[in-house]
Amino acid sequence: MTVNFRTAASALALVALAACNNAGGGDTRDSVRAVGSSTVYPFATRVSESFTRNHDFASPIIESTGTGGGMALFCSGIGPDTPDIVNASRRMKASEFETCQQNGVEGVTEIQIGLDGIAFASATNGIDFDLTPEIMYQAIAANPYGKEQTFENWSDIDPSLPNKPILVYGPPSTSGTRDALNELVLMVGCESGEGMAELEEQDEDAFEATCTELRNDGAYVEQGEQDNLIVQKIEGNADAIGIFGFSYLEANSDRVHGLTVNGVEPTYENIANFDYVGARPLFIYVKNAHLDAIPGLREFVAEWANNWGSGGPLAEVGLVPNPEDAMARNNTAASEFTPLSASDLK
Secondary structure (H helix, E strand, O other), X not given: OXXXXXXXXXXXXXXXXXXXXXXXXXXXXXXXXXXXXXOOHHHHHHHHHHHHHHOOOXXXXXXXXXXXXXXXXXXXXXXXXXXXXXXXXXXXXXXXXXXXXXXXXXXXXXXXXXXXXXXXEEEOOOOOXXXXXXXXXXXXXXXXXXXXXXXXXXXXXOOOOOOOEOOEEEOOOOOHHHHHHHHHHHHHHHHOOOOHHHXXXXXXXXXXXXXXXXXXXXXXXXXXXXXXXXXXXXXXXXXXXXEEEHHHHHHOOOOEEEOOEXXXXXXXXXXXXXXXXXXXXXXXXXXXXXOOOOOOHHHHHHHHHHHOOOOOHXXXXXXXXXXXXXXXXXXXXXXXXXXXXXXXXX
């Protein structure tokens, strides 16, 4: 008889997890645990507060690890020592899904919680000009269009720009915001360059590296997974620009202001309409094997759906609600937990 050892191990881990819960042993958890995106973190904590008020369960544990770090923890296996949910500011990668499958995390539900934007901002009375993907790419790329990075001031890129030093505080490589920055802004700016289309056709890896590798000479500064630190940095330097989620711009509108991109302001309406170039969906991923083993997990996911509507508590703190069709689809996902498949990520 042929035995699928991975499936068997997965089933045994789930049985052990459920048994520990029922026995109240020390190798289990009585609270939901979510890890991942710093952008999604303030929304997750708001849902956690609502959940705790409305239900007789232990308060959820919410950790800001970055999307990439959260995915690694989430996909490491099933059992009480692994997270139930990963918060993500970009979609799960096919490679991450494969890692989940290899480690026995075979049932994963994808839920789009709403929309956000990658905001470019400066201090309230700080540097202010209209950005484009091309300008931002040339400013912070390690080798713009495959050439040596020589730009020191914004005016070196275009004489009409401020004669001020390029200084940008932004997300690290482990952040979903960085992934979205790469895809929605830097790749767009890079693709417009002479010879880039030919490079992409000839060597896709070299093309991606040229478009997404950032300079490390101090003009671009990785500020870790805490977007509030970026707000503090640009507030204290009138010449600095920061990159973070729209919700942080909304929450700190008395301290910083958003810069236009292609003449479009980072506003709630422009993100909802996808008129703003940095608009992006946000997600949570749920480990289905934990649904009936971790107390309150189903109810916690339902609390997301109860809070993400137009004019709801999450909109009040900067989450842009899904369009109507996506709202209906994800309301269903939050109750039925249909597993994601590899083909969905292609």
